Amino acid sequence: MTSPSPSRRPITGLLRLLAVLLTVLGVVAVSAGAAVGPARVERPIGSGPVASFSITTPACAVAGVPFRLTVTARDAAGRAVPSYRGTISFGQGPHDYSGLPETYTFTAADRGRHAFSVTVFTAGGWAFSTHELGDLSVAGTGRGITVRPGRATQLAVAIPPEPIVAGVTVPIEVIAWDDWGNIATSYRGTVAMSTTDPAQGAGVAPARIRFTRADVGRVALELPDGLTLLTPGDHTVTATDVRRPTLTGSTHVVLPEPRTTGPGLNGWGDNEFGQLGDGTLTDRSTPVVTSTVRTWTDVAAGGQHSLALADDGTLWSWGSTDFGQLGRISEEPGVDPGEVGTSSAWTQIEAGSVSSAGIMDDGTLWLWGSLADSSAPVQVPGTGWVDVALGSDHGVGLRSDGTLWTWGRNDSGQLGTGSPEEYVSVPTQVGGGYWAAIAAGADHTLALRADGSLWAWGRNAFGEVGDGTTTTRSTPVPIAPGTAFAAVAAAGDHSAALTADGGLWTWGRNTQGTLGDGTTTDRLVPQQVATDRTWKTVQLGGASAAAIATDGTLWAWGRDSAGQLGDGTAVDRWAPTQVGTAADWTTVSVGTEFMLGLRS
Incomplete structure (x- = not known):
């Protein structure tokens, strides 16, 4: 074998090296010594077709200040695709930013990457996305950007929506905003508060509010701080930065x-x-006219809710609705009357502690709240109902045939049936004979027969049954035999009755002067009180009482924890005390710590 000449070895090596280089460059090389023809060009080694888009933004931005958002077309391996000429979409519809078109078509100058100048106006976390027009599978979403509120440019003063009452301080809130409606969380200024009420003692306390880092742009003044107005009329409450008067x-x-x-x-x-x-x-510590949306014919005050009948037969309710006692769909207390259903056939109403009842002109009885376990009226079995009374958790009803029926809780014998059952869900008849009037206390019951005789049963811990003992009675027992009564009332642990000649009698618990006899001594039997005048109606509620005299004046006594006695104080009264000077009272109803009344 003949070895290649030494002069030829380096040439061969160089040719081989050149072939490798040409291959890398995409040109097919020929072996040394072979004929060389035109080069066959292959596809360059580099990016493949577009498979997704990447979106890059800064990690943070400020509302109203532009920032750079870059979209890059990428292949399946994540490499940029400089040759991309497609069209991308950012979606349609209103956006709270500017700078991004609905669609954008890449040009040769973009080389697969385009930067947009974007301005976001709403503070918070943002994530932008895009996709190839017509192909949702080729898409991309950015890692997200946090947009901070801008600099404070205006202040706002927020006041609760309920009406302002003279001399009553209400909480307020001062908020710093940027130009775009974001709370300016970085605001650290001091704000001076002022009002247009010239009266001494009116204004905002404190008069200056300093915003700190912890406030994040809003300061709430809680009672006893807040706004107090004294002069009736229109007023303006203003907040102004002490160093930047234009910030107001x-x-x-x-x-x-x-x-x-x-x-x-x-x-x-x-x-x-x-x-x-x-x-x-x-x-309110004195009576004030409340709702005037209807002409009212009757009212009923419950634990913390109220019912009223309008002259058109419609039924309305307001107040607490924790147990559905308003009889209408409402999760919040109703400060204004709202109609119960749509019927105009109501003739009678009753408000218990957390239950309510009404009778329609067809003699049907309807119940709602705790005792019915329903926030909508539910019909009570039976017809011919003419009267209803509600205790804490039991009901009493009279039918037109004079029969008396009870239902509900019976743990103190308040149903009067003698049954050991602690709860009875359907009305059960009590005794026989003809009954004429009924009343229900917390856990005891009173009833009058047609002859004026008074009967009572139920819990008797404070003598509220009135039989001279403190023994619980599970069936009716006679009270004050020989005295003819014309009306009865009961609430809590006390009772009252009127005689036909206008005499007022009370008995039971007397802790806060509830019996109106000038003492705080419990009474186990009825005793006559306030003999200096005659009475036409009496009502009890909680530990308070009220009665209308035959001359139309209104009187109240007992506990006065919330001004419910109506004399402008919060002082308990152990004897009847006149409410104002009006002599046109026609109806009064007593709730737990409030009263309602109608004047003609």
């Missing part, structure tokens, strides 16, 4: 003329749940 804001508020008593529906006492029906949650 205000709100308009109306202080109505003071409410007073007058014809129609009046309410007073506790109003925590809007049970007075005056559109506020403000307690």
Whole structure:
């Protein structure tokens, strides 16, 4: 074998090296010594077809300030595709940003990557996405960007929606905003508060509010701080930065003329749940005209809710609705009357602790709230109902044939049937004979027969049954035999009755002067009180009582924890005390810590 000449070895090696290089460059090389023809060009080694898009943004931006958003076309391996000339879509519809078109077509100059100048106006977390027009499978979403609020450019003053009452402080809130409607969380200024009410003692306390980092752009003044107005009329409440007077804001508020008593529906006492029906949650220590949306013919005050009958036969409710006692779909307390259903056939109403009842003109009885386990009226079995009374958790009804029926809880014998059952779900007849009137306390029951004789049963821990003992009675027992009564009332652990000649009698628990006899001594039998006048109606509720005299004046006594006695104080009264000077009261109803009344 002949070895290649030494001069030829380096040439062969160089040719081989050149072939490798040409292969890398996409040109097919020929072996050394072979004939070389035109080169066959293959597809360059590089990116493949577009499989997705990447979107890059800064991690943070400021509302209203442009930032750079870059979209890059990429193949399946994640490599940029400089040759991409397709069209992408950012979606349609309104957006809270600017700078992104609905569609964009890449050009040769983009080389597969295009940057947009985007401005976002709403603070928060944002993530942008895009896809190839007509092909949702070729898409991409950015990693997200946090947009911070802009610099504070305006202040706002927020006041609760309920009506303002003269001299009653209400909480307010001061908020710093940027130009785009975001709370300016970085605001650290000091704000001076002012009002247009010239009265001494009116204004905002404190008069200056300093925003700190922890406030994140909003400061709420909680009671006892807040806004107090004294002068009826239109007022402006203004907040102004002490160093930047142009950073300011205000709100308009109306202080109505003071409410007073007058014809129609009046309410007073506790109003925590809007049970007075005056559109506020403000307690009243004297009667004030509340709802005037209808002409009312009857009212009933319950635990913390109210019912009223309008002259067109419709039934309305307001106040607390924790147990569905308003009889209408409502999860929040109703500070204004709302209609119960659509019927205009209601003739009688009754409000218990957390239940309600009504009778229609066809003699049907309807129940709702805790005792019915329903927030909508449910019909009680039977017909011919003419009267109904509700205790804490039991019901009493009279039918037109004079029969008396009870249902509900019976753990204290309050149903009067003598049965050991602790709960009876359907009305059960009590005794025989003809009954004429009924009343229900918390856990005891009173009833009158047609001859005026009084009977009672149920819990008797404080003498509320009135038989001279504190023994619980599970069947009716006679009370004050020989005395003819004309009306009865009961609530809590106390009782009352009127005789035909207008005498007022009370008995039972007397812790806070509830019996009106000038003492706080419990009474185990009925005793006559307030003999200086004659009475035409008496009502009890909680530990308070009220009665209308035959001259039309209204009197109240007992507990006065929330102004429910209506004399402008919160002082318990152990004897009847006149409520105002009006002599045209026609109806009164007593709730747990509030009262309702009608004036002609």
